[in-house]
Amino acid sequence: MSVRNLAIDQPASFVFTGENLEQSKYIIAKYPVGKQASAVIPLLDMAQRQEGWVSRPAIECVAKMLDMPVIRVLEVATFYTMFNLQPVGRTHIQVCTSLSCVLRGSNDVVKACKETLRIGFGETTSDGAFTLSEVECAGACVNAPVAQVEDDYYEDLDFDSTVKIIEGFKRGERPTIGSQSGRTGSAPVGEPTSLTEDPTKQVEKQDLVVAKMAFQKTQADLAARPADDPGKKV
Ligand code: FES
Numbered sequence: 001m002s003v004r005n006l007a008i009d010q011p012a013s014f015v016f017t018g019e020n021l022e023q024s025k026y027i028i029a030k031y032p033v034g035k036q037a038s039a040v041i042p043l044l045d046m047a048q049r050q051e052g053w054v055s056r057p058a059i060e061c062v063a064k065m066l067d068m069p070v071i072r073v074l075e076v077a078t079f080y081t082m083f084n085l086q087p088v089g090r091t092h093i094q095v096c097t098s099l100s101c102v103l104r105g106s107n108d109v110v111k112a113c114k115e116t117l118r119i120g121f122g123e124t125t126s127d128g129a130f131t132l133s134e135v136e137c138a139g140a141c142v143n144a145p146v147a148q149v150e151d152d153y154y155e156d157l158d159f160d161s162t163v164k165i166i167e168g169f170k171r172g173e174r175p176t177i178g179s180q181s182g183r184t185g186s187a188p189v190g191e192p193t194s195l196t197e198d199p200t201k202q203v204e205k206q207d208l209v210v211a212k213m214a215f216q217k218t219q220a221d222l223a224a225r226p227a228d229d230p231g232k233k234v
Contacts, residue, residue, distance in 0.1 A: 004078045006056050007086045014057035020046050024065065036066045040076050044083055053084040081135040088131035089124045091169050093117075094148040097134050100141035105158060109145050110134075112162035130169070142186045143179055156181035 016024055024043055031038045040062060047058040054077050063073040077083045084092070093113060097106050113132050119125055121134040140146045143155030147162065154165055154177060161180035168175035183189055 004085055010056045014055055014061045020050055037068050040066055040073055044077055048083060053087050089128050091129060092131045094133045094135045096138040096146045098137040101145040104144040106145035108159040109157045109162045112159045116163050116166045152177040155179045
């Protein structure tokens with residue numbers, strides 16, 4: 001994972017636009033008085049959705065709104081790879097290279113991205129169309145290897161499916177999201193191994209009256225036993 005530094009070129013200032021300002025006040029109000037710092041991630045996310053990335057002035061603006069030291073907001077922004085600390089291209093491809101994805105072939109996904117886009121991690125194509133980033137676990141290990149584009153996940157990737165998706169974006173399409181191997185959601189590859197029963201099948205109902213009578217009879221039998229009967233339970 002590369003070091004996450006703030007961009008060298010920074011804008012002079014940042015302010016939330018009218019609608020986002022209202023939304024940020026709404027988010028802050030969700031938290032108890034004195035706990036406004038809990039809104040730091042949603043506010044940074046909103047700043048990123050507004051500008052495309054998180055600049056130093058945006059970090060300072062969020063810190064001021066939440067009455068936090070700037071360093072605390074900076075720590076959050078630099079820790080989570082979901083925050084772009086540099087401007088990104090129109091299509092931002094984030095490839096997970098953490099353990100599950102590596103074991104399931106993310107090296108091929110990375111190779112496909114680099115060869116098709118002719119850029120490396122942290123770089124943007126000369127026409128500003130694509131940025132390629134390496135990220136830590138995207139939280140979709142069960143469908144590894146995974147790449148994220150904006151809010152969408154492309155899962156069960158391999159070299160060919162990754163190239164196909166990138167070519168789709170190049171043509172201005174929005175390739176189908178989710179598993180690229182054809183499996184349903186996170187279901188096992190091949191046949192289902194659990195929950196295989198027919199969910200519409202009627203389950204035999206237990207007769208609660210009969211069950212209650214049996215329980216009461218057992219209790220009565222136990223109570224009738226002599227006090228020194230070792231089988232008697234209190
Ligand atoms: S390791 Fe890649 S999604 Fe978790």
